[in-house]
Amino acid sequence: MNTEAVRAFVSVVEEGGFQDAALTLGVSQQAVSKRIASLEKSLDVVLFHRGPRRAELTVDGRVLLPHAKTLLAAADRAVQSVRPGFRPLRVDVRGRRLAAAHLLYDFHESHPDVQLDVVTLSDGGAAVSALENGSIDAALTYLHQPEALPPGIRHVHVYDEPLEILVGPRHPLAHAKSTRIADLATHRLWVPGIVPGTEWAAYYASLATAFDIEIDSTGPDFGVEHLLDVIADSRTVVTFLGARTRIVWPARHELRRLRLAEPTPVYPWSFLWHDKADGPALSRVRDHLTRMAHPPLSSVWSPVRRDGVA
Template sequence: MDLDAVRTFVAAADAGRFQEAAAELAVTQQAVSKRIAALERLLGVRLFTRTPRGAELTIDGQAFLPHASELLRVAERAVASVRSGSRPLRVDVIASRVAASGLMRGFHRAHPEVELDVVMLFDIEAAVAAVRSGAIDASFRAVAAPGRPLPADIASVRVVDEPLQLLTGPAHALAGARSVPLARLAEHRIWMPGVVPGTEWAAYYEDLAAEFGLTIEATGPNFGSDALLDTIADTPALATFMGEQTRLVWPAGHGLRRIPVTDPTPVYPHSLLWHRDNPHPALATLRAHLATAAPGRAAAGTSTWTPAWVLPR
């Protein structure tokens, strides 16, 4: 249905005269008549009766008017939903419990006036495609160095280096340690069923395992974090890696331990990606917030490790 014709019909119904509707819409009276006639042909009914006093709605016109008005309101809402500055800022955080989700919660507390639409995409290829198409405004990802560059229209800035921790059950050999050197983990099995081949986080852990001789197993189905915590709590031979900012809750009886990894501390490099031409005003607000409020950096003087392909700070 032609929304211009619907808008003309509503204007004419409100004004009671085609001439006044034409003045309101900044068109000719002839244009108003043609639009109304086209709408009447489409609907198969007469909408107005001409009288000496102007144009009066027929019974069918009276029935159509509230629906026509609602059509225009829906159209306005549809436009507003995608207009930069009036729609929510759409940001990909990968998963609900990870550091990026925490960053966005902090941003929301600091800027409650900014409407947010938080999504969770699978890997960096999907995230970059969504940023380029405008489906999302920004994404948190581990970004490759210039040797493996992003598309030229995608900008990025490294915002958080999140230290990894070792998560063990109470009977694990390292459960009582206050910290553990990274090299010592070569003697232990690290189980990470959520690592999916071909993703950026899989590349990170593959390089970590290769450089320090670690055994990182991604075997078995991934039933989610609750099942992972159950298995780690009950299996003395297994441990897993968790980001320092990853939010975990487990039953008191699990007795799980989060142990800092040192010498060096492996850090996961979270970068913010966005399209260089994205005009959403809240995007600049988010970037400014992250520049000053991003948590999770390794302590000053701490020796850290990231893969060689990671975008430098």
């Protein structure tokens, strides 16, 4: 249906007549009459009983009215969704349990007036492609090859997330507060489901090389719940997770999160955006993220320098 004809129909109902509807819509009374006539013709029904002073709805008109209002509301939302200053800022956070989502939530708590549309793409490469085609406005990811970014894609380092390990209650380290990553060489460091070619696969490859450790990525990968079950029952299996990764497990698992120290490996999160999409809302997110406090760590390992170069 023609939305302008539907808008004229609803306006006539709300204003009580064709003349008042014309004033509200800023068109002539004749234009309103033509739009209503066109709508009636397309639906093959009569919507109004025309009187000398007031137009009254027919039975078909009363049936159509709530649907017409719903249609107009949807049309208005569609228009606003793409208007500068009205459309929510679309940001990829890689995973809703990961630190990226937590960082963006911190921004939302401080700036509830900025509308956000949070998405989770498959990897950093997909995020860069989405930035290029304009389907997202920004992304939080580990940028391991900044020199390979397409023209127009900008980035800034925003946060170093400390890496931790997760062990079960029967593991020898279960009652420790921290451990060195070099001391984990005798344990099975299991991170199932690492996808080759992703930015986090590149991170774990750098980590393994830097500390001369072997990270087991073999499956089967039955998801986080299965991984937690295995960790809870094992004396030897260890897995990695970020300090701000949010995972809930059954109380019976009695899992422990341990800090890694001397040095502490960190996962370097970067904020990416396309310079064509830069605007007030995006700038506010970027400024907030770059001002975030980093964990007070005495010794840190990162696969990238602070200038973002690998």
